[in-house]
Amino acid sequence: MSERTETAAPTAVPAQSAPVSPAPVGVVDSGAQKVPGSGWWRGEAGESARRNLALIGVLVVLIVIGMITRPDLYGDLGWVGGNMMTILKLASAVGVVTVGMTFVIIGGGIDLSVGAIIALAGVWSTTVATQQFGAGGMIFTAIVVATCVGLVNGLLISYGRLVPFIATLAMLVAARGLAAEISDKQTQVSTNQTINGIASNEVLGIPVLVIILVGVVAAGWVLLNRTTFGRRTVAVGGNPEAARLAGINVRLHTVLLYALSGLCCGIGAVMLTAQANSAQAAMANLYELDAIAAAIIGGTLLSGGRGSVVGALLGVVIFATITNLFALNDLSPEAQNMVKGGIIVAAVLVQQFRFKSLTQFFARNRLSSTG
Template sequence: MSETLPTAAPDRAADLPAQSPPVDPAETAAAGEKVAHGGATGRRLSWWSGDNGEGARRNLGLIGVLLVLVVIGAITRSDLYSNPDWVWDNTLTILKLASVVGVVTVGMTFVIIGGGIDLSVGAIVALAGVWCTTVATQNFGAGGMIFTALTVGLAVGIVNGVLISYGRLVPFIATLAMLVAARGLAAEISDKQTQISDNQFINGIASNSLLGIPLLVYILAAVVAAGWVLLNRTTFGRRTVAVGGNPEAARLAGINVKRHTLMLYGLSGLCCGIAAVMLTAQANSAQAAMANLYELDAIAAAIIGGTLLSGGRGTIIGSLLGVIIFSTITNLFAINGLSTEAQNMVKGGIIVAAVLVQQVQFRSFTQFLGRNRLTT
């Protein structure tokens, strides 16, 4: 008879998972706080170094350019910059010089972000200025003159928008034709003569100040503030970026691209109407040749400020800094007695450099996205 040996019971403790050591709640809280703090810092660094922070970085670069120009002025004309009163007055002069072009540039920035271009802004300013200074219009007082200038600017901008949106004309061709037509109409209305503004309220816009700051600067600040809110805090601004970035995608998303484009050119014309009143106040008169080459100044300032020529990107503050930079250069050349030709060559070089920088940045960004897609 065989004897059955007892078998050993299986060791069930070996099948159980090993218990982790006890966790200290204080260490857990400290680790969580560290992760949260690191995450917040990472988000801040990501915002600064990412594509969203490009506008802030560019604006700081433009402020640096302004500081360099001030240093150059202090070195070349130390006798003037050593006088604080002169420095303050000169700063106000630069801001007054930038005010009219700055208002036009706000409208131009919206148009370029929306994927268009407007070569007729200078002619619209001239037409609105001439129309609001006719004898018949001046009989209605300052209100009638301002209303006429704004209405003419808005109406011509809407005509541009209709030709481009519904007439399917290329913006370059449509606004170039409007440039010639508006200048011709302004010359016809004024009979090629300079029209004097007799309204003291209109003339006082350029000569009067509030708290030591000219009214023209307040108007520029108000237009810039309104443009910033419209672009960054409203649906209109988001749609402008969408239409300029990809019109077909914007259309598929439910945006009426044609109507929105018309509104952009109407906004540009309205800014030209405001600028016409300001320029008329500065000269106490209006003529068909006024605001010559303002379209180039506005486009150049927008490009310097970071507005992408192909549309879909741009900032109002950057455009304002671009206008102030050009005005500072003009002032710097004037106080040093340099020629206008040299000034124009410097401006041209700055425009070319800005476009080249935009192309390099855009190409680098697209290559970065391509590498990320391949890695993924």
């Protein structure tokens, strides 16, 4: 009996579709079809520009309110220009601190200790022993002390596995206490004229404090948008586990973020010391709230993964303008704080609506169009 062999029928190879050429520049994928003409303004990349323009619009509204309430002052263009420089000078230290805070929040953290770090760095740099080394020694001391405290925050959070809120809250109390101990609860006067001159000197008519602020903001923008460090910061804040699987050392990067925040606090401590010609344990009170609020107003997500250095700066300027406007109209600080609180709540609500409700809305529309 001959053995019969059965041969399997050849498996049909599925037809391969022709390779798809990449979409040309300026064409955005909208699901079923390509929509030409959708540039940077309409896409997600234009979100930052649209938000910044909205913040500039808020500043314009505040100026209009000032013109209505104090026409005697805002009618003088020279006074308006000088007043804007005054606002920028007053906001310079908070603005520098906000840059560091923005990086921390984008990276998925929070830093409640920035005000206390400024106080500790300022007090340490104005001790009699430190002032003997001149302006360079004072600046070096302020920056090194603040950066080291930021490193401690990062180590506690990354390797000690403490929640950022708890770690930085504990540092807030400890740093204020150490500053009070070093200064013996007394105001320490800065006798160095180079340091004190930072607040009064100008370069080409621009205050040195404003130049420092612009320089820090520019450096922060480049670091966030044009370097690997910035891309890793966004990745760590957006999804730490995915960032870890992609080869990013999440723990080390978190430590560096808090060190960067400390560095900004050190610069801010020098600026505040120059403005007051002194330092004390109570300086920079509630700066952490101002920095967090400015970052949120500027579009930085509290959940991490997205933010804008320029938007954070505009947030700082808005708050400083509100303070200035309230002072010109002899309104109470309590009313000012209520307005600030309302702005913060409104900004968070806008974030929740834009990034949850609208995302779900467009997702439903995409499904319905492709279904």
